[in-house]
Amino acid sequence: MxxxxxxxxxxxxxxxxxxxxxxxxxxxxxxxxxxxxxxxxFVHTLKGNSGLFDLPILTRVVHAAExxxxxxxxxxxxVTSELTDDLxxxxxxxxxxxxxxxxxxxxxxxxxxxxxxxxxRLRSLLPERDVHEDEEGAEETMPAPTDWSWLxxxxxxxxxxxxxxxxxDQAIWALFYLPEPQCFFKGEDPLLLLKHVPGLAGFSIxxxxxxxxxxxxxxxxxxxxxxxxxxxxxxxxxxxxxYVPEQIAVYQLPRFALAVPTGDASEVPGVYADxxxxxxxxxxxxxxxxxxxxxxxxxxxxxxTLWMASALRWCLCLQDMGFDTSVLAFHLEATADHKIPDWxxxxxxxxxxxNAPDKQAAPxxxxxxxxxxxxLSDMELALWDRIFxxxxxxxxxxxxxxxxxxxxxxxxxxxxGLLRAKGDVQALAALEDAAETSEQExxxxxxxxxxxxYGPIAVCNxxxxxxxxxxxxxxxVVELAAERQIRxxxxxxxxxxESTRRAAEVSADKAVRTLKVPQEKxxxxxxxxxxxxVAKNALPYLxxxxxxxxxxRELGREIKSQYxxxxxxxxxxxxxxxxxxxxxxxxxxxxxxxxxxxVAKQLGKKVRxxxxxxxxxxxxxxxxxxxxxxxxxLRNSLDHGIEMPEVRAADxxxxxxxxxxxxxxxxxxxxxxxxxxxxxxxxAVIKRKAFEKGLIDEQRLDTISDADAVQxxxxxGFSTAETVSNLSGRGVGMDVVRSSLEKVGGQVRLTSxxxxxxxxxxxxxxxxxxxxxxxVDIGGQNFGVPIDVVVETVRIKQSDIHIFKQRRTAVLRxxxxxxYSTDELLASHNPPKPNADGEYAVLVARVHGETVGIVVxxxxxxxxxxxxxxxxxxxxxxxxxxxxxxxxxxxLLVLNIKELI
Amino acid sequence: MPVKxxxxxxxxxxxxTVEEAETIFEWLRKTPKxxxxxxxxxxxxxxxxxxxxxxxxxxSAMPRDSFAAECMRQVRSA
Numbered sequence: 001m002x003x004x005x006x007x008x009x010x011x012x013x014x015x016x017x018x019x020x021x022x023x024x025x026x027x028x029x030x031x032x033x034x035x036x037x038x039x040x041x042f043v044h045t046l047k048g049n050s051g052l053f054d055l056p057i058l059t060r061v062v063h064a065a066e067x068x069x070x071x072x073x074x075x076x077x078x079v080t081s082e083l084t085d086d087l088x089x090x091x092x093x094x095x096x097x098x099x100x101x102x103x104x105x106x107x108x109x110x111x112x113x114x115x116x117x118x119x120x121r122l123r124s125l126l127p128e129r130d131v132h133e134d135e136e137g138a139e140e141t142m143p144a145p146t147d148w149s150w151l152x153x154x155x156x157x158x159x160x161x162x163x164x165x166x167x168x169d170q171a172i173w174a175l176f177y178l179p180e181p182q183c184f185f186k187g188e189d190p191l192l193l194l195k196h197v198p199g200l201a202g203f204s205i206x207x208x209x210x211x212x213x214x215x216x217x218x219x220x221x222x223x224x225x226x227x228x229x230x231x232x233x234x235x236x237x238x239x240x241x242x243y244v245p246e247q248i249a250v251y252q253l254p255r256f257a258l259a260v261p262t263g264d265a266s267e268v269p270g271v272y273a274d275x276x277x278x279x280x281x282x283x284x285x286x287x288x289x290x291x292x293x294x295x296x297x298x299x300x301x302x303x304x305t306l307w308m309a310s311a312l313r314w315c316l317c318l319q320d321m322g323f324d325t326s327v328l329a330f331h332l333e334a335t336a337d338h339k340i341p342d343w344x345x346x347x348x349x350x351x352x353x354x355n356a357p358d359k360q361a362a363p364x365x366x367x368x369x370x371x372x373x374x375x376l377s378d379m380e381l382a383l384w385d386r387i388f389x390x391x392x393x394x395x396x397x398x399x400x401x402x403x404x405x406x407x408x409x410x411x412x413x414x415x416x417g418l419l420r421a422k423g424d425v426q427a428l429a430a431l432e433d434a435a436e437t438s439e440q441e442x443x444x445x446x447x448x449x450x451x452x453x454y455g456p457i458a459v460c461n462x463x464x465x466x467x468x469x470x471x472x473x474x475x476x477v478v479e480l481a482a483e484r485q486i487r488x489x490x491x492x493x494x495x496x497x498e499s500t501r502r503a504a505e506v507s508a509d510k511a512v513r514t515l516k517v518p519q520e521k522x523x524x525x526x527x528x529x530x531x532x533x534v535a536k537n538a539l540p541y542l543x544x545x546x547x548x549x550x551x552x553r554e555l556g557r558e559i560k561s562q563y564x565x566x567x568x569x570x571x572x573x574x575x576x577x578x579x580x581x582x583x584x585x586x587x588x589x590x591x592x593x594x595x596x597x598x599v600a601k602q603l604g605k606k607v608r609x610x611x612x613x614x615x616x617x618x619x620x621x622x623x624x625x626x627x628x629x630x631x632x633x634l635r636n637s638l639d640h641g642i643e644m645p646e647v648r649a650a651d652x653x654x655x656x657x658x659x660x661x662x663x664x665x666x667x668x669x670x671x672x673x674x675x676x677x678x679x680x681x682x683x684a685v686i687k688r689k690a691f692e693k694g695l696i697d698e699q700r701l702d703t704i705s706d707a708d709a710v711q712x713x714x715x716x717g718f719s720t721a722e723t724v725s726n727l728s729g730r731g732v733g734m735d736v737v738r739s740s741l742e743k744v745g746g747q748v749r750l751t752s753x754x755x756x757x758x759x760x761x762x763x764x765x766x767x768x769x770x771x772x773x774x775x776v777d778i779g780g781q782n783f784g785v786p787i788d789v790v791v792e793t794v795r796i797k798q799s800d801i802h803i804f805k806q807r808r809t810a811v812l813r814x815x816x817x818x819x820y821s822t823d824e825l826l827a828s829h830n831p832p833k834p835n836a837d838g839e840y841a842v843l844v845a846r847v848h849g850e851t852v853g854i855v856v857x858x859x860x861x862x863x864x865x866x867x868x869x870x871x872x873x874x875x876x877x878x879x880x881x882x883x884x885x886x887x888x889x890x891x892l893l894v895l896n897i898k899e900l901i
Numbered sequence: 902m903p904v905k906x907x908x909x910x911x912x913x914x915x916x917x918t919v920e921e922a923e924t925i926f927e928w929l930r931k932t933p934k935x936x937x938x939x940x941x942x943x944x945x946x947x948x949x950x951x952x953x954x955x956x957x958x959x960x961s962a963m964p965r966d967s968f969a970a971e972c973m974r975q976v977r978s979a
Contacts, residue, residue: 184948189946
């Protein structure tokens with residue numbers, strides 16, 4: 001996997017962890033601005049980073065979440081428990097996606113429906129924004145040009161070619177690229193970008209503004225306006241243009257828009273009039289063949305380089321493409337006027353009336369611009385009015401000076417089209433005057449005045465028409481909004497990367513001080529120091545040899561003093577490396593607030609979680625092994641411990657239960673206490689259950705103390721829940737908790753008081769990499785016994801050992817201790833040998849709270865070893881905790897007394 | 902250097918980068934009669950295209966590269 005993605009995954013998980021925490025804090029204190037800000041930043045950065053990779057599903061979900069948080073930040077939305085739930089589940093989903101990416105490198109499409117559902121759900125929570133803000137948002141992006149005349153700068157061949165390459169039912173993508181003036185300084189080369197536009201079918205380059213005089217000109221200020229046609233699909237285009245989205249508008253051109261005549265504009269007087277009459281006549285009768293004949297005849301007559309010839313060729317071309325009379329008529333009329341057809345205007349009028357029930361009306365209106373207003377259908381009048389009114393609104397929006405000219409031109413063009421459609425020649429002239437004055441005064445006022453003067457046209461604005469109009473306009477708006485969204489997304493994504501970069505620069509000092517190191521590297525150091533310890537331990541053997549074999553006491557002493565130094569350094573090194581592996585328990589604890597919240601909600605209980613001492617540190621492996629057992633314990637407490645609010649109130653307790661988790665360090669162990677103030681464990685119930693399940697016999701049932709009885713919950717196969725709930729009754733009992741903790745050298749204690757609550761104390765070693773073992777001699781071989789199970793070592797006379805029913809016992813400090821001999825335990829044939837005084841060496845150990853004696857041949861020293869679990873074929877061997885290498889190169893097997901007995 | 906200047910002619914070749922724009926612009930200003938030989942150009946930076954747009958020096962040979970040629974056609978045909 002590429003390192004960038006890997007980093008994204010690990011950071012992503014961190015972010016989600018943080019997001020989860022912040023969400024919970026926010027739920028408690030909904031008005032905490034600092035937390036909202038932080039939360040938004042996390043989500044925003046996560047989204048931005050995800051934009052670096054091809055993970056649209058993930059980005060979409062995070063983006064939806066970000067939108068919600070953005071509203072929260074703007075005080076438009078308050079954080080409710082419902083909102084928190086949805087955001088949390090969105091984050092859970094993202095975690096799933098991250099897992100998927102980690103496993104397979106991509107997100108399978110099967111996640112798409114879920115993602116869509118989730119996004120819809122999140123979007124549904126978004127409050128409506130008022131129109132004004134939307135407009136502002138729109139202005140940030142580049143508006144698509146309203147003038148398509150640039151197409152005439154493409155050669156006719158280029159356009160014919162482009163048409164030939166696009167399927168008939170598809171529109172053609174066009175882009176308008178206005179490089180920002182300072183773009184050369186950012187290392188951008190607009191031409192290079194243009195050159196590599198996928199499916200580039202033609203382009204036009206103009207100066208965006210008139211050039212300043214040569215002497216004042218700065219050639220490093222970009223002043224280009226580029227238009228281009230592309231045959232590629234939208235996704236490809238967006239991908240290619242992703243670095244400059246704010247400088248580019250991508251829009252669709254209908255196929256007919258390419259029909260723009262070019263060529264020599266010189267007139268051939270008196271030739272055309274007849275032709276146009278004939279053509280109009282053919283069109284009116286929908287006589288396509290007639291039209292074709294007329295056009296062909298005309299083409300034969302005139303010079304093919306003429307503008308008119310080009311126009312006629314396009315007329316044929318449009319016919320070939322199968323466009324209907326409306327398109328042809330529009331083209332023909334423009335040609336008759338010797339004008340380039342304003343396809344933009346035509347397209348707008350047409351798409352507005354596309355869904356209209358009366359399809360015929362619109363083409364007629366366009367076909368003859370001089371038709372009186374009366375011929376416009378009611379439906380069209382309603383639309384007309386709407387467009388007209390929109391112009392007024394458009395002008396009313398304050399605009400930046402740079403866009404001013406464009407807006408004026410666009411409004412002017414639209415109005416001209418509108419008036420022409422109505423055939424209002426007088427108004428047309430008035431409009432022209434108004435626009436000119438507007439241009440001169442640099443103000444919309446004259447144009448607005450004209451609009452007001454023209455006034456709202458009395459149109460029978462009955463209900464059904466309005467609805468139809470609504471429907472026809474809406475799809476366009478939606479599409480625009482969607483496009484804008486995409487652009488905003490992209491920009492925001494870049495912003496995020498930018499901000500990450502900035503943050504990285506600012507915190508450069510900090511970054512140097514904290515290193516992110518893969519665990520394998522630290523493990524390797526750990527292995528090396530282990531070998532170092534072993535090698536170091538060889539020195540005392542060497543010193544002994546120097547004395548005994550070579551008879552040099554002095555050399556022996558020197559070796560020993562050197563050993564002392566190396567020993568000290570090695571121990572410090574070991575300590576240092578161990579520190580590196582230390583993690584605060586918070587790594588595990590931070591999951592709990594979410595867990596407790598969710599579970600409590602599910603059960604309908606009220607619980608307050610108190611966490612203390614979360615910065616207590618322990619070895620990474622220890623911390624990691626803590627996770628599952630603790631979750632199990634917490635679930636138990638929530639499910640069985642803490643009562644329903646009404647029960648608690650009846651018992652005189654606070655309705656809200658309290659669950660506290662405390663971590664602390666005690667010597668070389670970490671203590672974790674989990675305490676609840678719930679109903680506690682009833683020893684009587686435990687006893688009865690244990691008896692029913694055959695875990696204790698009748699005699700024990702009567703004698704067992706309450707404190708001992710509650711420990712029975714740790715017995716294998718014990719579960720007190722009356723009904724199996726989906727929370728704790730998963731067939732995993734407390735026995736699993738205990739055994740998984742014991743695997744890392746931990747212990748569990750439980751105390752409970754009926755009606756008051758339960759307290760579970762976990763005790764774990766700080767680190768499990770170095771174990772202190774006691775070496776014992778069994779049948780001539782040394783074995784290790786972990787020192788934490790050893791209570792004492794004693795020698796017992798043979799005469800003090802009593803045998804009851806083949807079980808040997810001895811009385812030790814007033815207690816009967818069962819004795820096990822190692823030949824039984826290890827199935828060897830060397831029974832333990834007493835020493836010269838007839839005494840047996842007995843190792844007294846504590847196993848599951850019971851004291852047992854193990855008869856061995858002799859004791860040796862205690863030693864620190866790096867315990868390695870048995871691997872490969874030996875991994876399944878029960879009874880051994882692992883092996884360790886000794887200083888003289890021999891291997892020490894370390895016994896697991898608990899398993900042996 | 903992808904651009905070779907003589908007293909009457911500037912010969913462009915290969916890829917002309919943004920760094921060259923200034924030099925070219927100065928030469929074009931000082932030598933309005935100078936001819937441009939662009940046949941060997943594979944790509945020019947937008948800044949260079951701009952200088953060619955502003956100054957109206959005669960082009961003695963259009964670029965063989967189709968994209969560069971189309972750019973020139975666009976900026977000089979208008």
